[in-house]
Each structure stands twice: as C-alpha cells, then as structure tokens.
Amino acid sequence: MTGLGVVSPVGNTADEFFDALIHARSGIRRLPADLQAPGGDLVGGLVDFDPAAHWPPHQSSQLDRATQFALVAAGQAIENAGFSPSEAESLSAGVYWGTGLGGANAIEESYRQLYAGNGRVRPTTVVLGMNNAAAGQISIAHGLRGPIINVSTACSSSATSVGEAFRAIRDGYADAVLAGGSEALVTLGNLRAWDAMQALSHADAHDPARSCKPFSANRTGIVLGEGAAALMLETEESARSRGARVVAEIVGYGNAADAKGISKPDAAGQVRAMRSALTASPLSSRDQSR
Amino acid sequence: MDTLLSIKELAAKQFGGDASAVDVDAPVDQLGIDSLGFLEFLFELEDELGISIPQESVVNVKTLRELADVVDQLATSKAQPT
Numbered sequence: 431m432t433g434l435g436v437v438s439p440v441g442n443t444a445d446e447f448f449d450a451l452i453h454a455r456s457g458i459r460r461l462p463a464d465l466q467a468p469g470g471d472l473v474g475g476l477v478d479f480d481p482a483a484h485w486p487p488h489q490s491s492q493l494d495r496a497t498q499f500a501l502v503a504a505g506q507a508i509e510n511a512g513f514s515p516s517e518a519e520s521l522s523a524g525v526y527w528g529t530g531l532g533g534a535n536a537i538e539e540s541y542r543q544l545y546a547g548n549g550r551v552r553p554t555t556v557v558l559g560m561n562n563a564a565a566g567q568i569s570i571a572h573g574l575r576g577p578i579i580n581v582s583t584a585c586s587s588s589a590t591s592v593g594e595a596f597r598a599i600r601d602g603y604a605d606a607v608l609a610g611g612s613e614a615l616v617t618l619g620n621l622r623a624w625d626a627m628q629a630l631s632h633a634d635a636h637d638p639a640r641s642c643k644p645f646s647a648n649r650t651g652i653v654l655g656e657g658a659a660a661l662m663l664e665t666e667e668s669a670r671s672r673g674a675r676v677v678a679e680i681v682g683y684g685n686a687a688d689a690k691g692i693s694k695p696d697a698a699g700q701v702r703a704m705r706s707a708l709t710a711s712p713l714s715s716r717d718q719s720r
Numbered sequence: 721m722d723t724l725l726s727i728k729e730l731a732a733k734q735f736g737g738d739a740s741a742v743d744v745d746a747p748v749d750q751l752g753i754d755s756l757g758f759l760e761f762l763f764e765l766e767d768e769l770g771i772s773i774p775q776e777s778v779v780n781v782k783t784l785r786e787l788a789d790v791v792d793q794l795a796t797s798k799a800q801p802t
Contacts, residue, residue, distance in 0.1 A: 488734050550767075553759035 432674040433511025433662035435503035435610075439475035439655055443506065456639035458653050465618055467625050471633040473641045474616045475655025492554060493567060494533030499658035500564035500612035501571055507608060508572055511662035511674055515574075515606065524576035524604040525569045526595035528587030528611030531620065532561035538617045564612050564658075576604045587611050588659060593683035593707075595663050605668050612658035624654060627693070682711025723769075723795075724788040730768060731784060734761055744784040751784075771795065 436443060439457025440450035450457070457475040466472055481490035481498055490498060504525075508514075515523050536558035540551045557563060562580035569578055577598060581591040588611025595609035624630050631651035634641040642653040669676050684706025688699030724744060732739040735753060743751065748758055762773055771794060781787045 486736050488736050491734075548767075550763070553756060553763050557756065 431661050431663055431678040431680065432669050432676060433507040433513065434677065435506025435510060435660040437477055437479065437499040437503045438657040439477050442477070442479065457655065458639050458641055460633050460638040465616065465621055467622060472621060472625065472630060473633045473638050473653055475653060476616060477656050492558070494536045494558045494563060494614065496529060496533055496612045496614035497564045497567050499614060499656070500527065501567055503610060503612065503658035503660040504568045504608055507660035507662045513606065513662055519605065520573050520575050522576045522605040523574045524598065524607045525565045525574050525578045526581065526591040526598065526607050526609040527565035527568065528581040528591035529561060529564060529613055530582060530584050530587050531613065531615045533559035533563050534615040534617055534620055538619045568608060574608060590685065592661060593685060596680045596683050599663055599665055606664035608660060609663055610658065610660035614656045616654050616656050621654065681713065682707040684710060723791045724785060726769065727765065727784050727788050730765055731761065734764060742784065747782050748784065
C-alpha cells in the first residue's frame with residue numbers, strides 16, 4: 431500500500447481523520463430536522479463537504495454524493511502514492527470499489543420527483559444511481575484501464591474490495607489497484623427504512639456524539655454514516671521500482687459467509703473469515719494465537 | 721422570448737463556460753456534449769421553458785440553432801388553434 435485517501439465525518443484527509451481518531455473525536459451528531467423521524471432523536475455521521483471546492487456545478491451535478499466522496503478519496507490516494515502510470519502501465523492498473531447502496535441520493539431524488547414532485551425522472555438517473563458508478567468514474571478520472579470490480583457486501587463492501595484487490599495483485603491479474611469504498615446513504619427514505627427495522631441508535635441523552643456504543647450494556651443501536659476511503663495498492667516490485675513510499679503491506683485475506691440470518695451477524699462466520707486470512711498469510715501460529 | 725439566447729445560457733450553465741462563447745452553429749458533439757448529455761440538456765430546457773419536446777422532433781437536430789428552430793416551431797404549432 432503506497433497511498434491513502436479519506437473523506438469522513440471527522441475529516442476530509444487521511445491526516446485529519448487519523449488525528450480525530452487518536453483524539454477520540456466523534457463525527458456523530460443529532461441529524462437536522464429534514465432527516466428526522468417522529469421523536470427527533472436520530473443521529474448520524476455526516477460529512478462536511480462542498481462539491482464546489484472540487485468541481486464546477488455542471489460537473490458535480492453529474493455525480494452522486496457517494497461518487498463525489500469516492501473521487502476525492504481516490505484522488506488523494508493516487509496523489510499520496512505519487513502514482514502516474516504510463517499508457518502501458520494503466521492497462522494493468524485497476525479499480526476495486528465497494529459500496530452498499532451506490533448512488534442512493536440520485537435514486538431517492540428520482541423517486542421523490544416521480545411520486546411527489548413534477549413526475550419527471552432525469553435522463554442521468556441511471557448513471558448517477560447505479561452501484562458501479564463510483565468505480566467507473568474513478569477509472570475515467572485517472573485512466574485506470576485494468577480490471578474493474580464493484581463489490582456490494584453490505585458493511586464489509588470496502589474491506590472485501592481491498593481483499594479482492596490484494597488477491598488480484600498477488601495472483602498477477604493487476605500490477606496496481608485503487609481499492610476502497612464509498613457510501614452516502616443518510617437520506618430520509620433510507621433512514622426511515624433502517625428505523626423501521628428498529629436498528630438505529632437514539633441520541634444519547636447527555637451527548638449525541640456518544641450515541642454509538644457497540645458492546646455497551648446501554649447501547650441502543652447502530653449509527654448510519656457516510657464517507658469514502660481509498661487505498662493505492664501495488665506489487666512490491668512496482669512500488670520499489672518507482673521509489674514509492676510503502677505505507678503498509680497486506681499479507682493475507684479471507685472471506686466467509688455466515689449462512690445464517692440475513693440481518694444477524696454470526697460469530698462462527700467471522701472466525702472462519704479471520705482464520706482463512708491468517709492461514710493465507712505468512713504469520714506464524716504464535717502470532718495467530720495472540 | 722429569445723429561444724436561442726435561452727438555449728445558449730442553459731448550455732453555458734450545464735456544460736461550463738460563457739454563454740457568449742457557445743457556438744450555436746457547431747455540431748452538438750463538437751461542443752463536448754454526448755448523447756446522454758444532450759438528453760439531460762433537453763430535460764432541463766423543457767423544465768425551463770415549460771414545454772414538452774417530443775423525441776421525434778429532435779432526431780435530426782445537429783446544432784443548437786436547429787434546436788432553437790424546433791422549439792420555436794413547437795411553440796407556434798401549440799399556439800395555433802386546431
């Protein structure tokens with residue numbers, strides 16, 4: 431891994447993001463009135479993002495919010511890695527991207543107009559809303575013409591894309607892959623859908639920023655957030671030959687299905703996924719037992 | 721209403737640049753507008769002018785000036801009693 435980029439509720443660069451993490455700064459806030467459910471105590475992690483800082487209006491209107499995040503994070507990762515492939519190198523530089531809902535804002539807006547607005551659907555709704563829009567736009571923006579895959583495995587979409595990119599590079603299908611994921615699903619319709627499942631956390635009475643507390647006895651649910659993260663992955667040979675700074679190395683990846691409830695994660699599946707990642711790695715059994 | 725001016729202004733807004741620099745006699749694809757971009761442009765134009773532009777009426781339109789002519793013809797035929 432030679433570069434990274436982040437767009438998040440706690441910072442729109444990798445440095446800001448890391449700084450927020452080590453200082454335990456939460457990006458969770460009470461949601462604005464136009465996104466609230468009756469009761470008004472929904473919280474979320476929204477990104478402070480101004481499209482005008484990145485594109486003129488006629489270009490940003492052609493990109494869903496999730497794709498805008500994706501393009502900014504991907505651009506940071508590529509710049510951070512100093513990656514500028516030649517024409518020939520671009521043929522083996524791919525994009526592996528994860529997203530759960532893709533262009534959720536574009537789709538929701540089209541339904542809103544259709545059912546409750548002027549009854550018209552924009553001609554660009556498909557290319558803004560489709561799940562693979564971000565992967566395609568990243569490829570276009572940076573001329574990456576190697577393998578491209580869009581991964582959609584709910585909360586693990588981005589992790590899966592990174593793992594699959596690792597395998598693609600290790601197994602010789604690509605020399606470099608821009609991998610990661612993006613999500614922008616904090617829309618009214620989607621919030622209501624999650625709330626209907628009674629899965630959403632309610633605002634902490636003392637501090638809404640502390641509403642997300644997994645494993646705590648007084649937890650009330652999950653918190654939806656938005657953002658993007660991108661990693662520039664490449665073969666060690668590629669990184670060394672161009673003198674790139676190596677930030678990290680991926681040594682193993684595993685993937686396993688729970689084959690249990692569709693909304694209920696099962697520990698046995700998680701254990702098998704982790705074991706398979708460790709088995710695929712050069713880590714010793716002593717490392718694995720820790 | 722100056723249809724051509726409205727079209728120039730909308731083209732500048734949607735594809736970037738200055739309205740005065742939009743070449744209304746250039747083939748649309750030379751303005752950097754692909755087929756989907758042109759559909760989106762027609763969608764916006766319909767909203768802005770409050771009209772409906774049937775697909776078949778623009779099949780042979782090559783330039784923005786030709787588009788303005790089509791729009792004017794649509795307005796004229798709509799205004800005439802049948």
